[in-house]
Amino acid sequence: MRKYALRICLPVTLVWAVCALAGRPAVAQDSGATNNLLRNPSFEEGSRGTPEGWEARAWRDSQKNAQWSVEPAGRTGRCVTIRSVNEKGADAAWTARVTVKPNTFYRLSGWIKTRDVQGATGALLNIQNMQSVRTPPMRGTCDWTRGPTVFRTAADPLELEINCLFGGWGESTGQAWYDDLAVEPLGNLKEAPMATVTIDTATAARGYSPMIFSGFLEHFHDQVYGGVFDPGSPLSDEKGFRKDVVAAMKELRLAAVRWPGGCFVSGYHWKGGVGKNRKPCDDMAWGVKEPNTFGTDEFVEWCRRVGCEPYICTNAGNGTPEEMRDWVEYCNQTQGQFARTRIGGGHVQPLNVKLWSVGNENWGGHEIGAKSITEWGPFVRQSAAMMKAADPSIKLTAAALPNRQWTLPLLKAAGEYLDYVSIHSYWLPLWQTNATPDYLACIMQSEGPEKAIADTIGVLDEAGCRGRIQIAFDEWNLRGWHHPGFPRKAVSNYGDPEVIKLVKARDKNSMASQYTMADALFSASYLNA
Numbered sequence: 001m002r003k004y005a006l007r008i009c010l011p012v013t014l015v016w017a018v019c020a021l022a023g024r025p026a027v028a029q030d031s032g033a034t035n036n037l038l039r040n041p042s043f044e045e046g047s048r049g050t051p052e053g054w055e056a057r058a059w060r061d062s063q064k065n066a067q068w069s070v071e072p073a074g075r076t077g078r079c080v081t082i083r084s085v086n087e088k089g090a091d092a093a094w095t096a097r098v099t100v101k102p103n104t105f106y107r108l109s110g111w112i113k114t115r116d117v118q119g120a121t122g123a124l125l126n127i128q129n130m131q132s133v134r135t136p137p138m139r140g141t142c143d144w145t146r147g148p149t150v151f152r153t154a155a156d157p158l159e160l161e162i163n164c165l166f167g168g169w170g171e172s173t174g175q176a177w178y179d180d181l182a183v184e185p186l187g188n189l190k191e192a193p194m195a196t197v198t199i200d201t202a203t204a205a206r207g208y209s210p211m212i213f214s215g216f217l218e219h220f221h222d223q224v225y226g227g228v229f230d231p232g233s234p235l236s237d238e239k240g241f242r243k244d245v246v247a248a249m250k251e252l253r254l255a256a257v258r259w260p261g262g263c264f265v266s267g268y269h270w271k272g273g274v275g276k277n278r279k280p281c282d283d284m285a286w287g288v289k290e291p292n293t294f295g296t297d298e299f300v301e302w303c304r305r306v307g308c309e310p311y312i313c314t315n316a317g318n319g320t321p322e323e324m325r326d327w328v329e330y331c332n333q334t335q336g337q338f339a340r341t342r343i344g345g346g347h348v349q350p351l352n353v354k355l356w357s358v359g360n361e362n363w364g365g366h367e368i369g370a371k372s373i374t375e376w377g378p379f380v381r382q383s384a385a386m387m388k389a390a391d392p393s394i395k396l397t398a399a400a401l402p403n404r405q406w407t408l409p410l411l412k413a414a415g416e417y418l419d420y421v422s423i424h425s426y427w428l429p430l431w432q433t434n435a436t437p438d439y440l441a442c443i444m445q446s447e448g449p450e451k452a453i454a455d456t457i458g459v460l461d462e463a464g465c466r467g468r469i470q471i472a473f474d475e476w477n478l479r480g481w482h483h484p485g486f487p488r489k490a491v492s493n494y495g496d497p498e499v500i501k502l503v504k505a506r507d508k509n510s511m512a513s514q515y516t517m518a519d520a521l522f523s524a525s526y527l528n529a
Helices: 012-019 243-252 263-267 296-306 321-332 337-344 374-388 403-415 437-445 446-461 495-508 517-528
Strands: 003-009 055-058 066-073 079-084 093-100 105-118 122-127 132-136 140-146 151-152 158-167 173-185 194-200 256-259 281-283 288-290 309-311 355-358 395-398 420-428 470-479
Touching: 066 093, 079 093, 079 158, 093 173, 105 122, 105 446, 122 173, 132 151, 140 395, 158 173, 243 296, 256 296, 256 355, 263 281, 296 309, 296 321, 296 517, 321 355, 321 374, 355 374, 374 395, 374 403, 395 403, 403 420, 403 446, 420 446, 437 517, 446 470, 446 517, 470 517
Parallel strands: 256 309, 309 355, 355 395, 395 420, 420 470
Antiparallel strands: 003 194, 055 093, 066 079, 079 173, 093 158, 105 140, 105 151, 105 173, 122 132, 122 158, 281 288
8 A cells, every 4th residue: 555645834724624624533543632621531530320520411302312321441441422222313412511712723532432323413522512613423333433623712712512422413323432532722823833644545446426516507696697598698609508608517517407496496487488478477586577588498408508417496385296297298208288388389309307306495484385394295295296207217306404304204205206305505604694704714614514414314314215315415505695685485676776786786696706715625525525
């Protein structure tokens, strides 16, 4: 095995990034902590039932589903353990408190061992009142493994709540042991420290799906009109497609592009965007008029020019299962009322759209026609059954969340029809205030994608769907889109000066200077996860 050790001098923010982006904990040497702020970090003091300085903690109803104990045979002397006592699983922790200084770098580390840990996030260390700080989670059965992470405190003095966490944003089953924890100040990092990077050139390559290199196109601001579609522009072809955008998308080699939304789709009725006699309609979500000149046929043709698969997201807001079924027929069939509509519009051959979604974020109160947990599963089941009856070969997903409360009922009701579940996340929600967080604030979010994926895998495991149903992480970014005052659920007064001002504010999305190396590294972390 050939390895290359590089001795390099790095700025402190990059040193932090190297620690934070580590995708998996590794068996390592002792931390050698001499400035450990944790009292009783190895659990040697106190009774056998309660280690001094630590307390048992549970969330939701996990108090009755978890067992906390101290065991004599830890990694070094005694250790603490948490296990689930039934199949419901537990979300629990051993918690201690430490006081830290403001604007200071610290390392949180500890050793964890697991047995048959499944569901939710797993076993890890985290800080309750700094939710972005956590060590890489452990699942399954693993021997003692050390997982460190580095963080910077806020501007005010703070008492941190350190958790030996079992479960995490959901319930886990199995058992985990924790030993030899440390919270260590990293000293004066004004001077760039030295870091060693080891590159293992003998590591076996791992396969991945090219589908992760896909995109998302919504009828939002100038993404479509004035973006990919701009009739009359000297940069467009005879059909109105921007040639420079097509060339750029070809260079990216996108696998698929999702359309037409986003929040837009929860008020979009596809039949208004096909045929020759199209009329503008109201875009309730984003407070503008939708001209309907870019519809299903234009989207599919654009995808063919770019060289990607079209992926259509359907209206599960104020739309109906019948409307979704008809859309599949329009795109993919040679017979039937809506196949004839397509043929009459000049598209004799089926469009062959294979990727479809039932809805967009219908779990959210921001969405037109948002659904409750009890409503969503049966609605998806009905819609999916009708869509697959129109074309059994399509691949289908539905709006989900990386938690069991929403997604388990969905899978129970409609899982037999689904090929994927769709999850979304934006880690810097800049919807109302277009802030520009600094590098460290951005890169501290870089473990977020892996957590969302792990949480969703846990739900698929629990539902018995892992391996059969996959994850479509089909809307994401470090920075959320800026849309103050929107989305809405009613038609806006388009002439209202306040509405005009709010729509104009979306131009801030186009400021390229806000995107930095932090965005690039975050995206790399996402794709790696």
